[in-house]
Amino acid sequence: MAELKEGLPVTPAVVRWARERAGYSMDEAGRIFKKIAEWEMGDALPSYSQVEQMAEKFKTPVAVFFFPDPPTLPSLEKSFRTLTSGDFSAIPRTVRMFLRRGQAMQLNLAELNDERNSAPNLITRDLEFSPNSSIDVIASEIRAYLKVSIEEQSSWKSVDESLEAWREIFTTRAGIYVFKDAFHAPNYFGFCLYDDEFPIIYINNSSTKSRQIFTLFHELGHLLFHTSGVDILDDSFLHYQGTAEQKIEIICNALAARVLVPDELLDRMLEGIKIGRDAATQLADYFNVSREVIYRKFLDRNLVDAEEYAAAADDWAAQMKPKASDSGNYYNSHRAYLGQRYIDLAFTRYYQQRFDRRQLAEYLNLKPKSLPTFAEKFAGGGL
Numbered sequence: 001m002a003e004l005k006e007g008l009p010v011t012p013a014v015v016r017w018a019r020e021r022a023g024y025s026m027d028e029a030g031r032i033f034k035k036i037a038e039w040e041m042g043d044a045l046p047s048y049s050q051v052e053q054m055a056e057k058f059k060t061p062v063a064v065f066f067f068p069d070p071p072t073l074p075s076l077e078k079s080f081r082t083l084t085s086g087d088f089s090a091i092p093r094t095v096r097m098f099l100r101r102g103q104a105m106q107l108n109l110a111e112l113n114d115e116r117n118s119a120p121n122l123i124t125r126d127l128e129f130s131p132n133s134s135i136d137v138i139a140s141e142i143r144a145y146l147k148v149s150i151e152e153q154s155s156w157k158s159v160d161e162s163l164e165a166w167r168e169i170f171t172t173r174a175g176i177y178v179f180k181d182a183f184h185a186p187n188y189f190g191f192c193l194y195d196d197e198f199p200i201i202y203i204n205n206s207s208t209k210s211r212q213i214f215t216l217f218h219e220l221g222h223l224l225f226h227t228s229g230v231d232i233l234d235d236s237f238l239h240y241q242g243t244a245e246q247k248i249e250i251i252c253n254a255l256a257a258r259v260l261v262p263d264e265l266l267d268r269m270l271e272g273i274k275i276g277r278d279a280a281t282q283l284a285d286y287f288n289v290s291r292e293v294i295y296r297k298f299l300d301r302n303l304v305d306a307e308e309y310a311a312a313a314d315d316w317a318a319q320m321k322p323k324a325s326d327s328g329n330y331y332n333s334h335r336a337y338l339g340q341r342y343i344d345l346a347f348t349r350y351y352q353q354r355f356d357r358r359q360l361a362e363y364l365n366l367k368p369k370s371l372p373t374f375a376e377k378f379a380g381g382g383l
Contacts, residue, residue, distance in 0.1 A: 007045025017070035022058040079228040119175030131247035139258035162288035187233040192219035210290035221252035
């Protein structure tokens with residue numbers, strides 16, 4: 001009679017698939033999970049807490065470990081058309097882990113929405129551009145589609161409020177969910193993953209709020225060209241791209257400034273104004289963007305020289321110190337990372353008895369024991 005093994009009956013091939021997909025060698029994984037080699041051979045079984053730990057470390061939903069075979073997911077690398085293989089390989093493991101978390105969130109959205117985006121409109125389906133399209137035309141059509149006037153944009157009281165407003169608008173009017181997390185990779189500001197039904201954007205919450213807004217529109221540009229993309233500080237990879245891919249990246253880099261600060265309006269506002277850092281601060285406050293975005297527009301108009309632009313950008317970067325926020329509160333941070341719209345969606349399906357509490361916890365990337373407190377704070381009551 002075969003000896004009964006204690007633990008949960010995970011599929012050995014899936015454990016191996018999750019580890020390799022996350023970029024861990026057996027030696028690296030073995031330092032975290034002492035028996036992972038035995039789990040992959042089927043000689044031992046993990047406890048539920050160990051499966052949870054693997055799910056977190058390998059950015060793979062808990063349920064996947066019980067699939068009969070490893071799931072077939074589209075190649076992440078192939079979806080990033082504007083990156084070469086070398087550029088994709090250079091992405092740090094921490095960021096690649098979030099790329100895979102992004103894929104998991106797309107699967108979650110598909111399951112929670114019965115495979116159909118519930119937004120009344122999907123911008124990636126409704127707007128179509130070629131790499132030869134005018135950036136001004138693209139920017140104008142995006143602003144018209146999102147139905148946000150300059151008056152509404154300038155009425156937001158702070159950059160923080162502006163970021164949350166844009167995030168809500170992306171979800172409700174454009175059909176794009178926006179997730180956040182701390183990437184622990186300062187040169188990577190965010191990425192997007194294209195999908196015909198559930199395109200998503202992920203933002204590095206460690207960057208400034210004004211930079212996060214810029215990243216939103218940079219990644220929206222990629223999605224409109226039906227490609228995944230990444231917002232990186234160093235864009236030297238542009239020199240190694242083909243013409244079409246290079247044009248897409250250039251458009252994405254320029255798009256945020258064109259949408260958020262329309263050139264025609266800015267030109268009118270510059271009449272009679274003394275060009276300098278004070279003017280950049282005043283205009284940045286009006287548009288709820290960074291001072292650097294405004295100064296870049298000054299540079300493009302030859303209103304400041306490259307030396308002054310670089311000096312101002314360095315000074316402003318030095319002034320940006322971390323502010324006290326909700327980041328020290330686990331539940332508030334988690335709510336900020338997921339977004340209230342996604343949280344509401346998951347709880348609505350749970351209250352409709354579509355799945356149990358353990359599955360709800362997985363959708364929310366929470367431990368089951370954390371659900372009651374999280375529900376009390378952000379779902380209008382206890383479980």
